[in-house]
Amino acid sequence: MWRVMLVEDQVIVRQGLKVILEQDENIKVTHEAENGAEAITILEKYSVDFVMMDVRMPVMNGLEATRVIKKQWPDVKILILTTFNDDEYALEALKEGANGFLLKTADSAKLIEAVYSCMSGGLTIHDEVAAKVMPRLLQREKKEVITINLSPRELAITKLVGVGNTNKEIADELYLSIGTVKNHITHILQKTGLRDRTQLAIYAIKHEL
Missing domain, CATH: 3.40.50.2300 (Response regulator)
Incomplete structure (x- = not known):
């Protein structure tokens, strides 16, 4: 009960x-x-x-x-x-x-x-x-994704962060150096306004990247 x-x-x-x-x-x-x-x-x-x-x-x-x-x-x-x-x-x-x-x-x-x-x-x-709320939620979600403007390379790295890959695994996957991956992640965090790698992973999952 x-x-x-x-x-x-x-x-x-x-x-x-x-x-x-x-x-x-x-x-x-x-x-x-x-x-x-x-x-x-x-x-x-x-x-x-x-x-x-x-x-x-x-x-x-x-x-x-x-x-x-x-x-x-x-x-x-x-x-x-x-x-x-x-x-x-x-x-x-x-x-x-x-x-x-x-x-x-x-x-x-x-x-x-x-x-x-x-x-x-x-x-x-x-x-x-729901008739009033759902369109607003969908519009808000769309705006969030559009205004970020991540490059194709940054999107690829964000996806790999989202599935739990380490910097070395990302580097191997994309044929980059670990230092380059770290630099990209720093730029991604700046663009998205996120604090750290954990928030970036949650962000990737939330936006189905």
Whole structure:
């Protein structure tokens, strides 16, 4: 059974959500909080599998709480549930690690379905929000790749860094000296604004280079 915490400053909304969620035999609302700070205090004392959280709350809002929770308890799944169909909220929530973003206009079946999706590793985004968010995410990704302007040689080296090759292996693969490879990597880091080889490897994987 999944242990769920509801984080919502309106009591009547929490009560309604609890009734809806506990219609499913695999879901049990074990804790309730009125704001993000209270939710974090609860997580410091008790184990929770899933957090359903509002965005706008006093003391600490849902976005700030998501950032803290995902940093300290990365395995806890978080679904942002809000009345605001705002793509900026959605983008920020996803950036902070939220596992889903749902509007309070969703019906009870959709709410329970979202819990199952998040718990199974899926990403749930309300259709109305996704229609605005996904094009922006794709456009942002495209801009990031275009503005870097890596040369063919630099792209080749970045790919090899991404698959875990050492400087010597890259040099052998591309028929270069180790010193030349090191110089190329230095230039690549400068162009991309990345700090080190590890960040470059993550970058290569993220952009499917």
